[in-house]
Amino acid sequence: MARRDPIYGLMAEFDSATALVEAARKTHQAGYKKIDAYSPFPIEGLAEEIGFHHDEVPLVVLIGGIVGGCTGYLMQYWMSAVDYPLNIGGKPPHSWPAFIVITFEMTILFAGISAVFGMLALNGLPMPYHPVFNVERFSSASKDRFFLIVFSSDKKYSSGETRSFLEGLAPRSISEVPS
């Protein structure tokens, strides 16, 4: 395993959502690819500015829903028509209209669970420790400050040049993130 870089990245702090989006766009256009942006609330279009285009959550939910629906219907079919058919009120063992409700509920249940756990898994959460938490000012990322980070693993990263580039974006402060 390669030796870990003692520096995880360089972090710039901004005052407003507009400043962060602009800074993210400029940094991405300058050729930095391994970057991330942090904000206290979701900002529309920010993920696209840092080069994030493929959100797999809908696919996970679709698969979850299909699996749930099939599970629901096949479970009822197998239990009522195959494993132990019971004649109740003269209804056929495979009385499909009566199976629709539970099929629907199971579709929603599986899709909803895959939405939540899919989102967490794709985001790599839970992750109690992360290097960005080493920066003291970062605690306001959950309040009223906006942060942009260039990871040291980026090809273009060099501590001096990247710092002067970030300074050109007029941030409030710049901090080195120890890993």
Place this chain on the structure above:
Amino acid sequence: MAEEYKTAAEIDRAPVIEPGHTFGTITEKISAIVLTRPASNGWFIGFGLMFMLTMMMLFAIGYLFVKGIGIWGVTIPIGWGFAIVNFVWWIGIGHAGTLISAILLLLRQSWRNSINRFAEAMTLFAVASAGIFPAIHVGRPWLAYWLFPYPNTMRVWPQFRSPLMWDVFAVSTYATISALFWFTGLIPDFATLRDRTDKRWLKMIYGMLSMGWRGSARHWHRYETMYLLLAGLATPLVLSVHTVVSFDFAVGIVPGWHTTIFPPYFVAGAIYSGFAMVLMLAIPIRKIYGLEDFITERHLQNSAKVMLATGLIVAYGYGIEAFMGWYSGDRYDAFTLWNRLHGPYAFEYWLLLICNIFIPQLLWIRKLRTSPVALFLISGVILVGMWLERFVIVVMSLHRDFLTSSWGMYYPTRWDWMTYVGTIGMFLAAMFLFLRILPAISIFEMRTLLPEAEVKE
């Protein structure tokens, strides 16, 4: 008093947050309730009383387990008494929370952002209160798990053609999805609390709950997709839940139950009672915790309008039931109508009409729609009315059977009342705890309402 007068249009245009707030003040104001504000004597008294009621409920349930359901007022022909009345009432109340958090999100009603968190909490506690009743009314509650399809030595499976089975799946799915929706909504706010508190043990607890949320743009993107999809899933779900509950009745051939109007009229009634409960909780909360900046007159006014609209749907349902009693030509249906108006439970029926139809018409008056006191009282009346509606449906339909020889009466016992009042205590005790340990208003969604949250190009 001229400055107090606002036209409806002014209230509609009013901002959902009072001006002068920043990201920082919103964060501080909401998180301070949890982190720094000491619990008042009023809180301890309120929570203590509600906790005692919870204990009373547990005592009543404990005695039930020892003696069996003979301690309740249920007899043949009325086999469904308070347990089902209360179950339907509580489940219905829960529906407003999902409506506010999911349906209003899809409709882009951003005013919902300040009431969705505690409305979702209300949903969860209401579903928990509801869930107690079917479990304890089965006679042998220690076998309640037989409701679920699991491989067993008897080799039989549940009867999937029965609406009662559909109900098991609908309600358990609803409880699961509501809990997930509520918890994921809290994750970014847990991160805020983690970063705001100075106590190490609190930092650890909130840190664990936040799962290490750091507000990355990629995370937010997936989060928002997930939240929107979950709202899209919860919307048909919440409509299905009360529909399925109404099937419990509508599929039976009992006069007063066997009608096709039940699903829409049950759903409307659920939202009606749910908004009444939202207002009964929101009005004191905003007053006591000084949250009038966030839960404004506009929220009260909008909730009142929802109640007025759903109340009219409910009134239409009663009208159609009465009309069909006459128009169907079925003598049993006609008798059900006559019996409601003149029978032994006529008092309950007329009280129901007064509570659910006549008094809520006061909401047409704008002044009452914006008056917290009036809204609080009208909401209380509606909650009583919606409880009476379920009483009328469950008990009045059963007590007059097709044969006069099997007619009977239902008188709730003290154990019925203790269990019912006890669940109200449990519900409110949980709300008291919720207010103190979790942010009652969604902090990150409130931030998005500020004009500064918009990116200017």
